Amino acid sequence: MTGAQESVLLDGISELTTNDEANGGRVTDAALVMEGGRIAWVGAAGNAPAADQRIALGDRAVLPGWVDSHTHMVFAGDRTAEFEARMAGRPYSAGGINVTVEATRAASDEDLEANITRLVAEARRGGTTTIETKTGYGLTVADEVRAAHVARRHADAVTFLGAHVVPEDQDPAGYLELVTGPMLDAVAPLASAVDAFCETGAFDEAATRLVLETAREHGLARRLHGNQLGHGPGVRLAVEYEALSVDHLGFLTEHDVDALASSWAGGTRGTVATVLPACDLSTKMPLAPARRLLDAGAVVAIASNCNPGTSFTTSMAFCVATAVLQMGMSVREAVRAATLGGAIALGVHTDGWRDPHGVPQPAVGVLRAGARADLQVLDAPSVTHLAYRPAVPLTRAVWKAGVQEI
Ligand SMILES: N=CN[C@@H](CCC(=O)O)C(=O)O
Numbered sequence: 001m002t003g004a005q006e007s008v009l010l011d012g013i014s015e016l017t018t019n020d021e022a023n024g025g026r027v028t029d030a031a032l033v034m035e036g037g038r039i040a041w042v043g044a045a046g047n048a049p050a051a052d053q054r055i056a057l058g059d060r061a062v063l064p065g066w067v068d069s070h071t072h073m074v075f076a077g078d079r080t081a082e083f084e085a086r087m088a089g090r091p092y093s094a095g096g097i098n099v100t101v102e103a104t105r106a107a108s109d110e111d112l113e114a115n116i117t118r119l120v121a122e123a124r125r126g127g128t129t130t131i132e133t134k135t136g137y138g139l140t141v142a143d144e145v146r147a148a149h150v151a152r153r154h155a156d157a158v159t160f161l162g163a164h165v166v167p168e169d170q171d172p173a174g175y176l177e178l179v180t181g182p183m184l185d186a187v188a189p190l191a192s193a194v195d196a197f198c199e200t201g202a203f204d205e206a207a208t209r210l211v212l213e214t215a216r217e218h219g220l221a222r223r224l225h226g227n228q229l230g231h232g233p234g235v236r237l238a239v240e241y242e243a244l245s246v247d248h249l250g251f252l253t254e255h256d257v258d259a260l261a262s263s264w265a266g267g268t269r270g271t272v273a274t275v276l277p278a279c280d281l282s283t284k285m286p287l288a289p290a291r292r293l294l295d296a297g298a299v300v301a302i303a304s305n306c307n308p309g310t311s312f313t314t315s316m317a318f319c320v321a322t323a324v325l326q327m328g329m330s331v332r333e334a335v336r337a338a339t340l341g342g343a344i345a346l347g348v349h350t351d352g353w354r355d356p357h358g359v360p361q362p363a364v365g366v367l368r369a370g371a372r373a374d375l376q377v378l379d380a381p382s383v384t385h386l387a388y389r390p391a392v393p394l395t396r397a398v399w400k401a402g403v404q405e406i
């Protein structure tokens with residue numbers, strides 16, 4: 001194990017994925033130095049500077065830690081029975097969320113802490129170094145505030161998802177007033193973004209507009225769950241309200257694809273198209289058209305959507321393998337989408353973003369001098385093995401902010 005302060009040279013890197021245009025995104029026969037929690041140097045092994053400590057990796061691939069930009073890790077309970085029913089042919093519907101809401105409200109703080117601790121540790125073992133997580137299984141002011149506090153203790157980015165579903169004990173109009181009023185006021189200081197589930201059975205266009213509008217008034221970033229269960233206004237609204245990302249995307253028109261690609265025109269930042277391959281499989285929904293999105297010029301992210309209903313996995317490697325084997329992405333495109341793509345979706349890809357405690361952080365999702373030293377070593381010579389050897393746990397070592405955690 002190594003700490004953050006001494007300089008550490010990693011060499012014997014057969015393939016270093018940097019996501020840095022300065023070196024074409026990749027250096028072969030490479031080395032890397034980290035110091036003080038940041039990357040200090042990246043380049044050809046033959047030019048490597050001296051460091052306090054040297055670790056020879058023996059011809060293994062190194063890449064940024066996964067940036068999981070969409071999870072729901074603050075919950076209690078289990079939905080195994082719903083999963084079994086779905087595998088037997090019952091369709092997924094938004095209503096299942098209420099089962100988890102009930103279990104989460106009934107859980108102790110300790111239970112919620114223990115569950116998210118276990119999931120974050122599991123994700124870390126799989127190479128994930130940055131995690132966004134959402135509230136959304138509390139759905140009262142007190143339960144959403146509690147969820148946000150739990151999320152802040154464990155995640156790198158916290159999103160308020162009071163607009164997940166209308167709880168069974170509420171009327172839609174009254175709940176919308178609560179979510180966009182007192183609940184948002186209470187959670188806003190604890191979160192950096194607001195999300196809504198824009199879907200039949202959850203929040204329609206008018207309700208979603210109000211959520212996005214009030215988020216903007218509070219100075220919070222926007223994201224959306226959109227176009228998951230059918231065609232709808234999600235993508236259009238996300239682009240209109242300059243959301244950082246719109247996620248799911250199983251049902252897209254040509255106009256939706258164009259809108260996502262065009263949102264990046266003229267050099268301004270646009271809305272990231274986040275695909276959730278494990279969720280598409282687990283809900284038996286069409287796989288999001290990642291190839292079409294990339295070909296149109298959209299910026300694509302891959303995330304796990306870890307939650308107990310539609311995607312109970314923390315494995316970004318599984319998502320990457322699925323994106324390659326089933327969604328027409330190349331391995332390099334998928335790795336980029338699960339690292340830099342996720343970072344762009346969270347707005348953490350440039351220096352100076354603030355973590356949930358207000359502390360400025362170096363860029364993540366890229367391995368270049370000055371970026372945060374968040375990286376993983378594979379027990380394989382290249383990232384191609386992530387898809388070539390699917391479901392094999394290839395992550396061998398993980399550093400976060402220069403501290404070796406695995
Ligand atoms: N679609 C909305 N929210 C989650 C599912 C939550 C649940 O079913 O518990 C999702 O992203 O898939």
Ligand SMILES: [Zn+2]
Nearest residue numbers: 070072225305
């Ligand atoms: Zn989700």
